[in-house]
Amino acid sequence: MKYNRFGYLIGEGFGNVFKNKKSTGASLMIMCATMIIFGIFLILTENINHFVQEVESAQGMQVFINTDATDEQVEQIGEKIRKLDGVSTAVFVSKEEGLNHMKEKFGDKKDLLDGYDDNNILPDSYVVTLTDLTKSKEVQEQILTFDHIKKITASDETVTTLINLANGIKIVTGVILILLIVISIFIIANTIKLTVHARRKEISIMKYVGATNGFIRWPFMVEGMIIGIVSSIISIAVVGTAYSMLAEEMVNSSFMQKINMSLVTFSDMFNSIIFVYMLLGIGIGAIGSVISMRKYLKV
Numbered sequence: 001m002k003y004n005r006f007g008y009l010i011g012e013g014f015g016n017v018f019k020n021k022k023s024t025g026a027s028l029m030i031m032c033a034t035m036i037i038f039g040i041f042l043i044l045t046e047n048i049n050h051f052v053q054e055v056e057s058a059q060g061m062q063v064f065i066n067t068d069a070t071d072e073q074v075e076q077i078g079e080k081i082r083k084l085d086g087v088s089t090a091v092f093v094s095k096e097e098g099l100n101h102m103k104e105k106f107g108d109k110k111d112l113l114d115g116y117d118d119n120n121i122l123p124d125s126y127v128v129t130l131t132d133l134t135k136s137k138e139v140q141e142q143i144l145t146f147d148h149i150k151k152i153t154a155s156d157e158t159v160t161t162l163i164n165l166a167n168g169i170k171i172v173t174g175v176i177l178i179l180l181i182v183i184s185i186f187i188i189a190n191t192i193k194l195t196v197h198a199r200r201k202e203i204s205i206m207k208y209v210g211a212t213n214g215f216i217r218w219p220f221m222v223e224g225m226i227i228g229i230v231s232s233i234i235s236i237a238v239v240g241t242a243y244s245m246l247a248e249e250m251v252n253s254s255f256m257q258k259i260n261m262s263l264v265t266f267s268d269m270f271n272s273i274i275f276v277y278m279l280l281g282i283g284i285g286a287i288g289s290v291i292s293m294r295k296y297l298k299v
Contacts, residue, residue: 031231039239060129061154069148086135224289228281
C-alpha cells in the first residue's frame with residue numbers, strides 16, 4: 001500500500017511536468033540560464049583558488065644570513081625556519097649559487113660581475129615558501145628575531161593582491177549565488193502556481209474528502225524537483241563542454257605557457273559541481289513548490 005501510494009505521488013509529479021509543457025519549458029530555460037551563469041562564477045572561483053595555491057607553492061621569500069655566521073649556525077637557522085608554522089620549504093642557497101643565479105639574470109651583461117667573487121656580493125641564504133600566503137608577514141617577523149639574519153626580501157604586494165583578489169571573487173560569487181537561488185525559487189514557484197491554480201477545484205475536493213496537505217503537496221514538489229534536476233543536467237553539460245574547449249585553447253596559448261600557470265580541468269571539478277548543481281536543483285524545486293502551495297492548502 002505504501003509502495004502504491006509513493007508510486008502514485010511520483011507518477012502525478014511526472015504527469016504534471018508533461019501536462020504543462022509551455023510553463024515547464026519556460027521554467028527550464030530560465031533555470032538553465034541562471035545555473036549556467038552560476039557555473040561560470042563557480043569555475044572562475046575554482047581557478048582563482050587554484051592560481052593562489054600554485055603561487056603559494058612557488059611564491060617565497062629569501063632570507064639572507066650575515067657573512068660572519070658559521071656553517072653550523074647557518075644550518076641551525078634553516079632548521080628553525082622549517083619548524084615555523086606556515087612554512088612549506090626552506091631551501092639553502094650558497095654564495096656560489098646566488099652569484100650564478102645573479103649572472104643568469106644579467107644575461108648578456110653577466111661579464112659585469114666578473115670582477116667580483118661570491119664572498120663580496122651575496123651571502124648565504126634560504127629561499128622559503130609558505131603553505132599559506134596570509135602568514136607571510138608573521139613568518140618574516142619570527143625569522144627576523146633569529147640571530148645572524150641580515151635581511152629578508154619578499155613580494156608582499158603580490159601576496160596581498162592575490163589574497164584580496166581571491167577573497168573578492170569569493171564574495172562576488174556568494175552574492176550571485178544567493179541572487180540566482182532567489183530568482184530560481186521565484187520562477188519555480190510561479191510556474192507550479194499556474195498548475196496549482198488550474199487544479200484548485202481538484203485540490204479543494206481532495207481537502208474535503210480528508211487528503212492530507214502532504215499527500216496533496218508531494219506531486220507538485222516532485223514536479224519542481226524534476227524541473228530542477230533536468231535544469232542541472234543540461235547546465236552541467238553546457239558548462240562542461242564550453243569550459244573544456246575554452247580551457248584547452250587557453251592552456252595551449254603562449255600567454256599561459258609564459259606565466260607557467262595551469263587551469264583546473266573540468267573532470268577535477270566534476271564531483272563538486274554535480275553535487276552543488278543537484279543540491280541547488282532539488283532544493284530550489286522543492287522550496288518553490290512549497291511556496292506556491294501555501295495559499296491553496298490553508299484550512
